[in-house]
Amino acid sequence: MGIGMIALIVLLVIAAGLLLVILYVIGTYNVFVGLRNQVDNAWSQIDVQLKRRHDLIPNLVETAKGYMQHERGTFEAVTNARAQAMGAKTVADAAKAEGALGDALSKFMLVVENYPDLKANQNFLALQEELSSTENKIAFARQAYNDQAMFFNNRIQMFPSNIVAGIFSFTKRDFFEVSAAAEREAPKVSF
Amino acid sequence: MWELIRINKRNSVLLLLMMAVCLLGLGAVIGMAIRGPDGGVLGLMIATGIWVVLTLISFSSGDQILLAASNATAVTHDVHPQLFNVVEEMSIAAGLPMPKVYIINDPAPNAFATGRNPKSASVAVTAGLLGRLNRDELQGVVGHEMSHILHRDILFVTLAGIMLGSVALLSQVFLRGTMYGGGSRRRFSSGEGKGGGGAAIILLIIAIVVAILAPIMTQLLYFALSRRREYLADAGSARLTRYPEGLASALEKIANDRAPQLASANKVTAPMFIVNPFKKAGQWNLSDLTSTHPPISERIRILRNMSQGASLKDYSDAFVNVTKSRTVMPASALTKEDIALRQASAEAKNEQKEKQLRQVGDIMRKVNGFVFLTCACGVTLKIPPNYAAATVECPRCHTVHNVNKA
Structure with missing residues (x-):
């Protein structure tokens, strides 16, 4: 009877231990899935805002054209940069093109300073607010993505959750680094 | 940041439990004072009942009641594009869903956030605030409110406010009851016999003392945590905006404002606002146990002291520098983060002429x-x-x- 009881107890302890491990793995797996979705969501938010910027530009140019007949070069620079940004295929290309678009926009806004009539136009002011807000949103979306990615990466690297991450092959995410210094300046367009 | 949220949740539960003990203890003592020793259970049940009912109400529609009581009107993007955009920017930065946006028809500059969880949150600002602040400052204030949502402070403030209300209600009813109904009960107890008289009076005195002390106790608990949360929300705002000067200069403008105090605020809702809505001239520096907010000048100095970066650790260092006291941040939330400060946006740099009060009127006209x-x-x-x-x-x-x- 003694040996039977001991064997039973040992079995029970092992079973309980296994159960705990399984529960931990399930829990951690679910945490990782949730975190990954958050990171993806933050990433898609950047895309949403970039697309919004592309949508705003034609309206802005259209409104400004009536006031700024002698600035064709500036308009063309913005329009071309927008076309390039929209046509970019790879992430690296997109980052570069978006940077160039930001530059073109800030030059455009500098030129606007010379046209007081345009700056008094209610419609233009509204578009300007939308554009500057969109620039901010792009910056904040990047910021949020990097925050989420860092948290996700930390969990992947830390013990013991790194074991679970290894089993289900959750991989680290790259940070969204702003490549050119010029692009970093983009949100500070003078409005 | 996530560590901070976790600690905040735990603190909220602890505090609510302590307040619940105050409430239930009060109920039991009152029950015993009125119905003798076996009345304790009854009192306990009544106290629990009041609390459950009020909590259910606050869960289902607490934010709506609060917004209605504050005279807040829900607004769309068209009414105030800048406010709407700034709220959206901050919600993106915090990784939260877009909250509902409200404008309060009041010239006093102030703001608050409410709701059950981030999905059902609302941010309300007064017309006076919109009329006075530039874009960076507004962003700082909205960032502060967004941090309250992110740190799950909004649910805590609602629940703690309800608890405070229950305790106050119970003790008020009891104290008035003893004043007016004391005579009839004494007759009743003297009919029972002489033995119980002395014990009953002692119980009654204990109950009165508890009834007076319990609301004060709960209030002190409530205020202690709400002050801490203001610092944490300031830190969160600096982290979200990367620009502590925005909030600092907003707080400065609010502190120097001469408008009359917010009409629709009361004792329970006061801790929700970004600055204490009850102000009297020269009272901004008052810091004592009963104030819901840290002194505004201190908050400004801490924000302006953040020269190294915008992370929570930088705020904590600035806090220690300015107040010469222990940090308010939980140590485990202070992981090293390298977060650079950003420059002022152009609007703030060459700040145009002060926005006029007329604009406040225009905002309300648009809302209406x-x-x-x-x-x-x-x-x-x-x-x-x-x-x-x-x-x-x-x-x-x-x-x-x-x-x-x-």
Whole structure:
């Protein structure tokens, strides 16, 4: 009877231990899935805002054209940069093109300073607010993505959750680094 | 940041438990004082009942009641594009869903956030705030409110406020009851016999003391944590905006404001606002156990002391520098993060002429459905929603405009 009881107890302890491990793995797996979705969501938010910027530009140019007949070069620079940004295929290309678009926009806004009539136009002011807000949103979306990615990466690297991450092959995410210094300046367009 | 949220949740539960003990203890003592020793259970049940009912109400529609009581109107993007955009920016930065946006019809500059969880949150700002702050400052204030949502402070404040209300209600009812109904009960207890009289009076005295102390106790608990949360929300705002100067300068403008105090605030809702809505001239520096907010000058100095970066650790260092006391941050939340500060946006750099009070009126007109028309001669016509005619003539150049109300 003694040996039977001991064997039973040992079995029970092992079973309980296994159960705990399984529960931990399930829990951690679910945490990782949730975190990954958050990171993806933050990433898609950047895309949403970039697309919004592309949508705003034609309206802005259209409104400004009536006031700024002698600035064709500036308009063309913005329009071309927008076309390039929209046509970019790879992430690296997109980052570069978006940077160039930001530059073109800030030059455009500098030129606007010379046209007081345009700056008094209610419609233009509204578009300007939308554009500057969109620039901010792009910056904040990047910021949020990097925050989420860092948290996700930390969990992947830390013990013991790194074991679970290894089993289900959750991989680290790259940070969204702003490549050119010029692009970093983009949100500070003078409005 | 996530560590901070976790610790905050745990603190909230602890505090609510302590407040619940105050409430239930009060109920039990009152029950015993009225019905003798076996009345304790009854008192306990009544106290629990009041609490459950109030909590259910606050869960289902607490934010709606609060917003209605504050005279807040829900607004869309068209009414105030800048406010709407700034809230959206901060919600993106915090990784939260877009909250509902409200404007409070009041000239006093203030703001608060409410709701059960981030999905059902609302941010409300006063028209006075919108009229005075530039974009960076507004962003700082909205960032502060967004941090309250992110740190799950909004649910805590609602629940703790309800608990405070229950305790206050119970003790008020009991104290008034003993004052007016004391005579009848004494007759009843003297009928029972002489033995119980002395014990009953002692119980009654204990109950009165507890009834007076319990609301004060709960209030102190409540205020202690709400002060801490203000610091944490300031830190969160600096982290979200990367620009502590925005909030600092907003707080400065609010502190120096001469408008009358917020009309719709009361003791329970006071901790929700970004600055204490009860102000009297020269009282901003008052810091004691009963204030819901840290002194505003100190908050400004801490924010301005953040020269190294915008992370929570930088705020904590600045806090230690300025107050010469222990940090308010939980140590485990202070992981090293390298977060650079950003520059002021152009609007703030060459700050245009102070926004006029007239703008405050315009904001409220838009909220209330006025139509704004800009005439070619530069005059802005503000047409009230009950204007019946289809056209309006400009008083300066006599151009006739069509009034098309959408």
